[in-house]
Amino acid sequence: MKILHFIDSLGYGGAETLLTNYIPELKEHDHVIVTFSDTNFYREITNQYACYNLDGNPVKNLFKIVSRLKKIIAKENIDIVHSHSYWTNIISRLATPKRKKLINHYHFADFDTMLSNYKVRLQLIIDKTIGHRNLRRVAVSDYVYGILKQHFPKGQNSCLPNFVNTPANSELKLYPYTKGTPLKIVAVGNIIHEKGYDVLLPAFEKLKQYPIKMDVFGEGDSMEIYINELHRRGITALKFCGKQKSTPALLQQYDLYCSCSTSETFGIALIEAVAAGLPVLISDIPAFKEIAPDSAYFFKKADSDDFFNKVTDIYQNGITAVASEYKYLLQKYSKPVFLEGLRDIYQH
Known part of the structure; x- marks a missing residue:
């Protein structure tokens, strides 16, 4: 299968670390990476794949970006679209053909912690309104999964906790702190x-x-x-x-x-x-x-x-x-x- 991974940028952050750690392990698939920004601190990894920068603000240039993403999906003959942020989630639904599988990863908890903000309430309404036939929402923790179940109870929701990239077979050594020392x-x-x-x-x-x-x-x-x-x-x-x-x-x-x-x-x-x-x-x-x-x-x-x-x-x-x-x-x-x-x- 050919998978398109859609993320805001490749700067430092939890979602970026996750994506650049798991893509190289999925050698049985082909991969394409799409971002809004050309910021990229992981070129030693991403240089191995086709990468596209949509170069635009997802709100101000919504329709232009949707159109560009549609063309990339068609050009690369993508089977699965996997997005990793609020606006990549929304845009991916508008751009991905209904017959394609779509995965929206939720790395944010704004619908719990910031729901008093009218902009976040509006974003939730948009999230509920814009759907996709083959959409699966994926939470990064049980906490986020609970948020998804609360707001999207009829949707296809999954929990896939993040991981820490430790070397295989590495030994765990504990470092206790002795009282009264610096x-x-x-x-x-x-x-x-x-x-x-x-x-x-x-x-x-x-x-x-x-x-x-x-x-x-x-x-x-x-x-x-x-x-x-x-x-x-x-x-x-x-x-x-x-x-x-x-x-x-x-x-x-x-x-x-x-x-x-x-x-x-x-x-x-x-x-x-x-x-x-x-x-x-x-x-x-x-x-x-x-x-x-x-x-x-x-x-x-x-x-x-x-x-x-x-x-x-x-x-x-x-x-x-x-x-x-x-x-x-x-x-x-x-x-x-x-x-x-x-x-x-x-x-x-």
């Missing part, structure tokens, strides 16, 4: 509002007396704002370090992984931290409660005082991971399990 915390994620980094500023003002440091790796338009605010508050133990690829070697330089996200649909960076053997401190959002180990420390999302309390508790009492929990999660969210599920979706 504590080094790491966070990985784009510098955007949903990552909840605002909670760190007042907390680290109060943590100045403790030997606790935190590095945040990621890029985004808000980075300069955070850096300036750190200078204004005289905070030196918290640093925004820019983009760096999340690897076991990087994560294992730290004692604790942290995510302050106020909204996630899965949490690939969290499972990467599990693969690196780090204890974790995370916000109590539904997606994290679903995939985190039982030994994880949770704090109330957007609650700086609770974050401070949990960090100081870890410093005073230590924290360690539980090997059996970590091994279970790494098996559950492994590439082979994901590929088996994806192949089943493609075939049925």
Whole structure:
């Protein structure tokens, strides 16, 4: 079969990481990649496939983009269209012939977390209105699957959890933190509002007396704002370090992984931290409660005082991971399990 994979861009992100990790494994199929943007940080992978850039805003140039995608589907003789974002989902329905199989992947939870926003309510109406005879909606977690079941109860909905791309047969080594020793915390994620980094500023003002440091790796338009605010508050133990690829070697330089996200649909960076053997401190959002180990420390999302309390508790009492929990999660969210599920979706 020939599969067209449709995504906003190939910048850094969970959906992009997922797509560029699974396509090379599906050697029994031919692949075509289509994006709205020419941003591409994965050329060593995508250069192996036919790639098209629609080069346009999906809202302002809707009909033009639909027309271009229709032509690509016909030219490449596509059997399955697989899209990965809100607007790629909608446009794929308008462009894909009704006899073709269409898969819309849901990597977002806006229909739960942002439904008070009138624009999101409008997007939900559009999603409900524009259909396709052979459409299957695919959720990246049980949490997102519940959202799909709520809003599209008569649709064909599936749950296919994301995976972490760990080397085959890699050994799990745990890195417990010993109480009272200098504590080094790491966070990985784009510098955007949903990552909840605002909670760190007042907390680290109060943590100045403790030997606790935190590095945040990621890029985004808000980075300069955070850096300036750190200078204004005289905070030196918290640093925004820019983009760096999340690897076991990087994560294992730290004692604790942290995510302050106020909204996630899965949490690939969290499972990467599990693969690196780090204890974790995370916000109590539904997606994290679903995939985190039982030994994880949770704090109330957007609650700086609770974050401070949990960090100081870890410093005073230590924290360690539980090997059996970590091994279970790494098996559950492994590439082979994901590929088996994806192949089943493609075939049925």
